[in-house]
Amino acid sequence: MDYLDLCPDKVENYEQKLNNFYTEHIDADEEIHYCLEGSGYFDVRDRDDKWIRIWIKAGDMIVLPAGIYHRFTLDTSNYVKLMRLFVGEPVWTAYNQPQEDHPSRQGYTNNFVENSGIVLQAHSVE
Numbered sequence: 001m002d003y004l005d006l007c008p009d010k011v012e013n014y015e016q017k018l019n020n021f022y023t024e025h026i027d028a029d030e031e032i033h034y035c036l037e038g039s040g041y042f043d044v045r046d047r048d049d050k051w052i053r054i055w056i057k058a059g060d061m062i063v064l065p066a067g068i069y070h071r072f073t074l075d076t077s078n079y080v081k082l083m084r085l086f087v088g089e090p091v092w093t094a095y096n097q098p099q100e101d102h103p104s105r106q107g108y109t110n111n112f113v114e115n116s117g118i119v120l121q122a123h124s125v126e
Protein backbone atom coordinates (compact mmCIF):
# COMPACT_ATOMS: atom_id res chain seq x y z
CA MET A 1 0.00 0.00 0.00
CA ASP A 2 1.13 3.56 -0.63
CA TYR A 3 -0.33 7.05 -0.83
CA LEU A 4 -0.34 9.38 -3.81
CA ASP A 5 -0.93 13.05 -3.03
CA LEU A 6 -1.37 14.52 -6.47
CA CYS A 7 -0.89 18.27 -6.30
CA PRO A 8 1.88 20.52 -7.67
CA ASP A 9 3.56 21.19 -4.28
CA LYS A 10 3.84 17.56 -3.19
CA VAL A 11 4.81 15.69 -6.35
CA GLU A 12 8.05 15.90 -8.26
CA ASN A 13 7.62 16.35 -12.04
CA TYR A 14 3.91 17.05 -11.54
CA GLU A 15 3.13 17.93 -15.17
CA GLN A 16 5.06 14.96 -16.50
CA LYS A 17 3.27 12.60 -14.08
CA LEU A 18 -0.13 13.96 -15.10
CA ASN A 19 0.77 13.48 -18.76
CA ASN A 20 1.85 9.91 -18.09
CA PHE A 21 -1.34 9.13 -16.13
CA TYR A 22 -3.46 10.52 -18.99
CA THR A 23 -1.71 8.43 -21.64
CA GLU A 24 -3.78 5.31 -22.34
CA HIS A 25 -2.04 2.30 -20.80
CA ILE A 26 -2.34 -1.04 -19.04
CA ASP A 27 -0.64 -2.34 -15.90
CA ALA A 28 0.68 -5.85 -15.41
CA ASP A 29 -1.08 -6.23 -12.03
CA GLU A 30 -4.45 -5.37 -10.54
CA GLU A 31 -4.56 -1.94 -8.90
CA ILE A 32 -7.01 -0.78 -6.23
CA HIS A 33 -7.35 2.95 -5.64
CA TYR A 34 -9.20 4.33 -2.61
CA CYS A 35 -9.88 8.07 -2.75
CA LEU A 36 -9.17 9.80 0.56
CA GLU A 37 -9.43 13.45 -0.53
CA GLY A 38 -10.15 15.46 -3.65
CA SER A 39 -11.45 13.93 -6.86
CA GLY A 40 -10.55 12.94 -10.42
CA TYR A 41 -11.51 10.84 -13.42
CA PHE A 42 -10.53 7.32 -14.38
CA ASP A 43 -11.42 6.48 -17.99
CA VAL A 44 -11.71 2.83 -19.05
CA ARG A 45 -12.58 1.36 -22.45
CA ASP A 46 -15.84 -0.51 -23.06
CA ARG A 47 -15.91 -3.55 -25.34
CA ASP A 48 -16.53 -1.29 -28.37
CA ASP A 49 -13.48 0.79 -27.45
CA LYS A 50 -15.53 3.76 -26.29
CA TRP A 51 -14.37 5.53 -23.16
CA ILE A 52 -16.32 5.18 -19.92
CA ARG A 53 -15.53 8.06 -17.55
CA ILE A 54 -15.65 7.24 -13.82
CA TRP A 55 -15.65 10.20 -11.43
CA ILE A 56 -14.07 9.28 -8.12
CA LYS A 57 -14.44 11.36 -4.96
CA ALA A 58 -13.46 10.93 -1.31
CA GLY A 59 -14.79 7.60 -0.05
CA ASP A 60 -14.88 5.95 -3.51
CA MET A 61 -12.82 2.92 -4.45
CA ILE A 62 -11.99 1.61 -7.91
CA VAL A 63 -10.47 -1.74 -8.87
CA LEU A 64 -8.62 -1.81 -12.18
CA PRO A 65 -8.00 -5.37 -13.37
CA ALA A 66 -4.58 -6.14 -14.81
CA GLY A 67 -4.62 -5.51 -18.55
CA ILE A 68 -7.53 -3.05 -18.76
CA TYR A 69 -6.82 0.02 -20.89
CA HIS A 70 -7.25 3.13 -18.74
CA ARG A 71 -6.07 6.66 -18.04
CA PHE A 72 -6.45 9.17 -15.21
CA THR A 73 -6.88 12.91 -14.99
CA LEU A 74 -7.79 15.48 -12.36
CA ASP A 75 -11.04 17.46 -12.42
CA THR A 76 -11.46 21.14 -11.53
CA SER A 77 -10.56 20.46 -7.88
CA ASN A 78 -7.01 19.92 -9.18
CA TYR A 79 -6.24 17.63 -6.26
CA VAL A 80 -6.56 14.01 -5.33
CA LYS A 81 -5.16 11.89 -2.51
CA LEU A 82 -5.30 8.18 -3.23
CA MET A 83 -4.47 5.12 -1.17
CA ARG A 84 -3.15 2.57 -3.66
CA LEU A 85 -3.42 -1.11 -2.77
CA PHE A 86 -1.75 -3.97 -4.56
CA VAL A 87 -0.55 -7.52 -4.05
CA GLY A 88 3.18 -7.86 -3.30
CA GLU A 89 5.69 -5.23 -4.34
CA PRO A 90 4.25 -2.32 -6.31
CA VAL A 91 5.25 -2.20 -9.95
CA TRP A 92 4.30 1.17 -11.41
CA THR A 93 5.36 0.41 -14.97
CA ALA A 94 2.72 1.62 -17.40
CA TYR A 95 2.54 -0.14 -20.77
CA ASN A 96 1.18 2.34 -23.27
CA GLN A 97 -1.42 1.27 -25.79
CA PRO A 98 -1.24 -0.84 -28.04
CA GLN A 99 -0.39 -3.89 -25.88
CA GLU A 100 -2.48 -6.67 -27.41
CA ASP A 101 0.33 -9.24 -26.96
CA HIS A 102 1.06 -8.41 -23.32
CA PRO A 103 0.13 -11.38 -21.05
CA SER A 104 -1.97 -9.20 -18.74
CA ARG A 105 -3.90 -7.80 -21.74
CA GLN A 106 -4.55 -11.30 -23.03
CA GLY A 107 -5.66 -12.39 -19.54
CA TYR A 108 -8.01 -9.43 -19.30
CA THR A 109 -9.46 -10.06 -22.76
CA ASN A 110 -10.00 -13.77 -22.04
CA ASN A 111 -11.38 -13.41 -18.53
CA PHE A 112 -13.33 -10.18 -18.60
CA VAL A 113 -14.27 -9.44 -22.19
CA GLU A 114 -14.80 -12.84 -23.84
CA ASN A 115 -16.14 -14.84 -20.88
CA SER A 116 -17.94 -12.26 -18.83
CA GLY A 117 -21.70 -12.08 -18.59
CA ILE A 118 -21.31 -8.43 -17.71
CA VAL A 119 -21.06 -6.25 -20.74
CA LEU A 120 -19.17 -3.03 -20.27
CA GLN A 121 -20.80 -0.47 -22.48
CA ALA A 122 -20.57 3.28 -22.59
CA HIS A 123 -23.76 5.34 -22.61
CA SER A 124 -23.81 8.84 -23.96
CA VAL A 125 -25.28 11.47 -21.66
CA GLU A 126 -27.23 14.31 -23.25
Ligand SMILES: CSCCC(=O)/C(O)=C/O
Pocket residue numbers: 004006021026027031070071072082092093094
Ligand atom coordinates in the same frame (compact mmCIF):
# COMPACT_ATOMS: atom_id res chain seq x y z
C1 LIG B 1 -3.48 8.72 -10.17
S1 LIG B 1 -3.15 7.06 -9.97
C2 LIG B 1 -3.58 6.38 -11.54
C3 LIG B 1 -2.46 6.34 -12.45
C4 LIG B 1 -2.57 5.10 -13.25
O1 LIG B 1 -3.36 5.07 -14.16
C5 LIG B 1 -1.78 3.96 -12.96
O2 LIG B 1 -1.98 2.92 -13.73
C6 LIG B 1 -0.84 3.88 -12.00
O3 LIG B 1 -0.12 2.80 -11.92
